Amino acid sequence: MIVKRRGEIVIFTLGVLAFMTLPLIAKHLGLSFNDTTSVPTGLYRTASPDKFQYVAVCLPQQTVQVATRAGIAIPGGDCHDGHQPILKRLYYASNEHPIELSERGFRVDGRPLANTVPKEKSSKGKSLNHFAFGLYTQGLWVISDYNANSFDSRYFGPIQPEEILYYAAPVWVF
Numbered sequence: 001m002i003v004k005r006r007g008e009i010v011i012f013t014l015g016v017l018a019f020m021t022l023p024l025i026a027k028h029l030g031l032s033f034n035d036t037t038s039v040p041t042g043l044y045r046t047a048s049p050d051k052f053q054y055v056a057v058c059l060p061q062q063t064v065q066v067a068t069r070a071g072i073a074i075p076g077g078d079c080h081d082g083h084q085p086i087l088k089r090l091y092y093a094s095n096e097h098p099i100e101l102s103e104r105g106f107r108v109d110g111r112p113l114a115n116t117v118p119k120e121k122s123s124k125g126k127s128l129n130h131f132a133f134g135l136y137t138q139g140l141w142v143i144s145d146y147n148a149n150s151f152d153s154r155y156f157g158p159i160q161p162e163e164i165l166y167y168a169a170p171v172w173v174f
Contacts, residue, residue: 038144039087042173052167056085057142063156071124072151085165088142088152100135101154106143115148123149131157
């Protein structure tokens with residue numbers, strides 16, 4: 001009976017150790033789990049700048065404070081100031097590919113993006129100011145057309161290239 005009990009303890013201990021080291025192994029392999037609502041939930045891998053669908057962005061502290069005042073929680077994570085990067089689609093505005101933000105949401109190359117109408121209030125009922133409406137021909141814009149309540153460039157405008165932490169591609173999403 002003692003041998004069986006020791007075996008169970010060893011198996012349990014190994015299982016706990018494996019579970020605890022799994023996030024470190026995944027990070028080393030360039031994998032991360034996204035459970036936010038701005039993109040499909042699932043497993044993502046770090047991708048090259050020419051083969052990605054999303055970018056992980058570290059927002060400036062001022063933008064994080066705007067989100068916090070609106071009741072939008074940005075949890076702790078790998079950004080230099082300790083918050084979690086946001087994962088969104090990246091759009092490059094140019095003369096050939098303008099981006100328009102209006103009360104109807106974003107248009108890219110004249111094509112409307114779903115779920116991008118700016119909200120006056122956050123999902124917590126707190127005031128939320130949108131970025132200036134207009135037609136933009138420059139800048140990097142991070143936009144979620146997946147979730148109408150996403151905190152994205154409709155509220156803080158274009159991002160700086162150095163705010164991109166990594167490029168990401170889905171591995172397994174649901």
